[in-house]
Amino acid sequence: xxxxxxxxxxxxxxxxxxxxxxxxxxxxxxxxxxxxxxxxxxxxxxxxxxxxxxxxxxxxxxxxxxxxxxxxxxxxxxxxxxxxxxxxxxxxxxxxxxxxxxxxxxxxxxxxxxxxxxxxxxxxxxxxxxxxxxxxxxxxxxxxxxxxxxxxxxxxxxxxxxxxxxxxxxxxxxxxxxxxxxxxxxxxxxxxxxxxxxxxxxxxxxxxxxxxxxxxxxxxxxxxxxxxxxxxxxxxxxxxxxxxxxxxxxxxxxxxxxxxxxxxxxxxxxxxxxxxxxxxxxxxxxxxxxxxxxxxxxxxxxxxxxxxxxxxxxxxxxxxxxxxxxxxxxxxxxxxxxxxxxxxxxxxxxxxxxxxxxxxxxxxxxxxxxxxxxxxxxxxxxxxxxxxxxxxxxxxx
Ligand SMILES: [Zn+2]
Numbered sequence: 367x368x369x370x371x372x373x374x375x376x377x378x379x380x381x382x383x384x385x386x387x388x389x390x391x392x393x394x395x396x397x398x399x400x401x402x403x404x405x406x407x408x409x410x411x412x413x414x415x416x417x418x419x420x421x422x423x424x425x426x427x428x429x430x431x432x433x434x435x436x437x438x439x440x441x442x443x444x445x446x447x448x449x450x451x452x453x454x455x456x457x458x459x460x461x462x463x464x465x466x467x468x469x470x471x472x473x474x475x476x477x478x479x480x481x482x483x484x485x486x487x488x489x490x491x492x493x494x495x496x497x498x499x500x501x502x503x504x505x506x507x508x509x510x511x512x513x514x515x516x517x518x519x520x521x522x523x524x525x526x527x528x529x530x531x532x533x534x535x536x537x538x539x540x541x542x543x544x545x546x547x548x549x550x551x552x553x554x555x556x557x558x559x560x561x562x563x564x565x566x567x568x569x570x571x572x573x574x575x576x577x578x579x580x581x582x583x584x585x586x587x588x589x590x591x592x593x594x595x596x597x598x599x600x601x602x603x604x605x606x607x608x609x610x611x612x613x614x615x616x617x618x619x620x621x622x623x624x625x626x627x628x629x630x631x632x633x634x635x636x637x638x639x640x641x642x643x644x645x646x647x648x649x650x651x652x653x654x655x656x657x658x659x660x661x662x663x664x665x666x667x668x669x670x671x672x673x674x675x676x677x678x679x680x681x682x683x684x685x686x687x688x689x690x691x692x693x694x695x696x697x698x699x700x701x702x703x704x705x706x707x708x709x710x711x712x713x714x715x716x717x718x719x720x721x722x723x724x725x726x727x728x729x730x731x732x733x734x735x736x737x738x739x740x741x742x743x744x745x746x747x748x749x750x751x752x753x754x755x756x757x758x759x760x761x762x763x
Contacts, residue, residue, distance in 0.1 A: 387595065388595050388596060389666075389667060389670060391518065391666070391670060392592075392596070392662075392663055392666045392667055392670065393596065394518075395514055395515070395518055395662060395663075395666055396596055396659050396662060396663060398514045398517065399510060399514055399655065399658065399659055399662065400510075401651060401652075401654075401655045403510055403513060404506050404507065404510045404651075404654065404655060404658060405506075405646060405649075405651060405654075407502070407505070407506030407509045407510060408498055408502045408503060408506045408563075408646050408649075409646060410426065410442065411426055411429065411439060411442075411486070411497075411498075411502035411505055411506060412426070412496035412497060412498040412502045412645060412646060413425050413426050413427045413428070413435070413494065413496055414496065414498075414645070414646060417438070417442045419438055419441045419442050419445070420441065420445075424438055426438050426439050426442065427493060427494045427495075428488065428492065428493060428494060428495040428496075428497070429486055429487050429488045429495075429497055429502075430487060430488055430489060430490070430491055430492075430495055430497075430533070431462055431463065431487045431530060431531050431533070431534065432462070432491065433491075433493065433495075436462075436486075436487055436530070439486055439505075440456075440464055440466055440486070440528075440530070443466055443486065443505070443509060443528055444456070444466055446509055446512065446513075447466070447468035447509075447512050447526070450468075450512045450513055450516040451516050452468040452469060452470060452512060452516070452526075453468070453469045453471070454466065454467065454468050454469070455467040455468075455469065457538075457541070457542055457545075459530075459531075459537065459538060459541035459542070460531075460537065460541075462530075462531070463530045463531040463537055463538055463541070464530050464538075465527060465528065465529050465530055465538045465539075465541075465542055466486075466527070466528040466530075467525055467526070467527050467528075468512055468525070468526040468527075469523065469524075469525050469526075470515060470516070470520065470523065470524045470525075470526075471523050472520050472521050472522040472523040472524070472669070473519055473520070473521055474521035474522070475521055475522050475523065476523055477523070477550055477551045477552060478522050478523060478551070478552045478554050479522065479523040479524070479525050479551055479552065479553055479554060480522055480523070480524050480525070480554050480555050480556075480557075480665050480668050480669050481524070481525045481526075481527055481553065481555070481556045481557070482507075482508055482511055482524070482525075482526055482527070482556075482557050482559070482661060482662075482665050483508065483526070483527035483528065483529060483539075483556065483557070483558055483559070483613060484501055484504030484505045484507060484508045484528060484529070484558065484559045484560060484613075485501050485504070485505070485528070485529040485530070485531075485532030485533070485538065485539075485560060485612070485613055486501065486502075486505045486528045486529065486530060487529075487530050487531055487532055487533050487538075488500060488501065488502070488533065488644075489533045489640045490640050490641065490642065492642055494642060495642050495644075496642070496644055496645045496646075497644055498563065498644050498645045498646045498648075498649070499561050499562075499563040499564050499629075499636050499638070499639065499644050499648065499649065500560070500561050500636070500639055500640065500644060501532070501559075501560050501561060502646075503559075503561060503562040503563040503649070503654060504558075504559035504560050504561065504562055505528055507559045507562060507657070507658040507661060508526050508527070508528055508559070510658060511526055511658075511661070511662055511665075512526050514662065515662075515666070518666075520666075520669040520670055521669070521670065522554060522668070522669040522670075523551075523669075524665060524669050527542075529542075529613050532560075532612065532613055536611075536612070536613055536615060536616060538613070539613035539615075539616045539617075540616045542616075543616040543617055543619075543620045543622070544620055546620070546622070553617075553622050553623075554623070554668065555581070555584075555585050555622075555623040555624065555625075555668060556614065556617045556622060556623065556624040556625075557585065557589075557624070557625055557626075557627060557661050557664055557665055558575075558612060558613050558614035558617075558624065558625070558626040558627070559626070559627050559628070559657070559658075559661050560612040560613065560626060560628050561628050561629050561631075561636065561639075562627070562628065562629055562653075562654050562657040562658060563629065563636075563646070563648070563649035563650065563651075563653075563654045564629045564634070564635075564636035564648065564649070564650065565629060565630070565634065565650040565653040566634050566636070566637075566650075567634050568650065568653075569601060569630075569634070570599060570600050570601045570653060570656070571600075571601045571602075571603050571629075571630040571633075571634065572600045572601070572602055572603065572627060572628065572629060572630065572653075572656075572657050572660065573602075573603050573604075573605050573608075573609075573626070573627070573628045573629070573630055573631055573632075574586050574589050574590070574602055574603070574604045574605065574608075574625055574626070574627060575605045575606075575608025575609045575614060575625060575626035575627075575628065576604060576605070576606050576607075576608050576625050576626075577606065577607045577608050577618045578606070578607075578731070579617075579618040579621060579622070579623070579624070580621055580622055580623040580690065580691075581623040581690075581691055582618065582623045582624055582625060583733075584623065585623055585624065585625040585664065585668075586604060586606075586625050588664050588667055588668065589602070589625060589627065589660060589663075589664045590602055590604075591667075592660060592663035592664050592667060593660055595663075596659065596663050598656045598659055598660055598663070599656065600653075600656050600657065600660060603630060603632075605631075605632070608625070608626055609626065609628075609631060612626060612628075613626075614626040625664075627657055627660055627661050627664075628657075629653070629657070636648070686702065686703045686704045686707075687700065687701065687702055687703065687709075687749060687756070688700070688701045688703070689747065689749075689758050689760065692758075692760045692761060693760070693761040693762065693763040694736065694760060694761070694762060694763070695736075695762070695763060696735065696736060696738075697733050697734060697735050697736060698733075698734050698736065698747070698760065699731065699732070699733050699734075700712060700727075700731065700732050700734065700747075700749060701730065701731040701732075702730045702731065702751065704751075705730065707751045707752060707753055708727070708728055708729055708730050708751065708752070709727040709728075709729060709730065709731075709732060709749055709750070709751055710726070710727060710728060710750045710751055710752060711724060711725060711726050711727055711749075711750045712724070712725050712727055712732070712734055712747060712748070712749055712750070713725075713747070713748045713750075714734075714736075714745055714746070714747055714748075715745065715746045715747075715748065716743075716745055716746075717743065717744045717745065717746070722737070722740070722745070723737070734747075736762070740762050741762065742762050742763055743761070743762055744759060744760075744761055744762075745759075745760050745761070745762060746758070746759055746760070747760050
């Protein structure tokens, strides 16, 4: 059992992952989530209920990118986020494609962002296509997050993003992700939701898609902890390497920390997927609400935690090794990109040169769990390979 320490309002709490404490703010936030609000958004996005767009009552019959409902959905969602009090932004990436971003600026780290996202376009190419599970479910999870999170303040910035043109090939996220960082903002972590409504065998299995990129495993671990701490009663199925066919994939491909929370793709796939019969009637609404809450708890825990370091992007060292995150808190990942040069051992020294530990590795990549007793400050990590050794300064925060 791994011991995790969390600094919380000057009190040092040490707890096992099976006794992860609830954050009362996150619990309050989860209590504000309403199933009728989630399903109302699904009804509006899937044409089961009319919407008012620019003062005109209308129905979104399909959100497929060539259908008029795609733009109607964009305008509807934009107006909802404005109604909740957000600053909104659009990201046009081609003649028909437009992502929607709603921004809640952090009071302490305005340039450090957590993102929660879903694609709003759907399939198939018919004039009526509700696309309720794929992906009015995820889109509504993001809209409900907008409604609920509006009443809370966070030290970190949270961005709610709705991607367009996922179905023809993740076009919206592929266009956007490489622009992250161009305005001096740092992406701390991304949570994607794509299809949360189907649980055909009522086993409460939800997938956490993850890959060993940047601190994606830290996001996965947080989601697993939140499921227990907030008693969400999902059976989480970690898929590693995670599914590459939705909008979390461009984040991994650009070196960012990301996970995808979804219904069980492997063994219980929605048989109505990409058909005109993909409707709210097939939802397991209790499962749907639990998956939404899991995404909210994961994002909120990070965005409230003033000491987390999850968002450090992978950086390449010139000698072919990566060491991240730096600053670190609980663990550090060391990876050799030289396939003929595995890491033989690792040693940690304090700033006076005293050795704290040495560890045999014999692998191309390793996660080094740091002693929970390690104080904040500067340390030196020495990495030995069969050919040479090098030292890097790392900071415990
Ligand atoms: Zn989808």
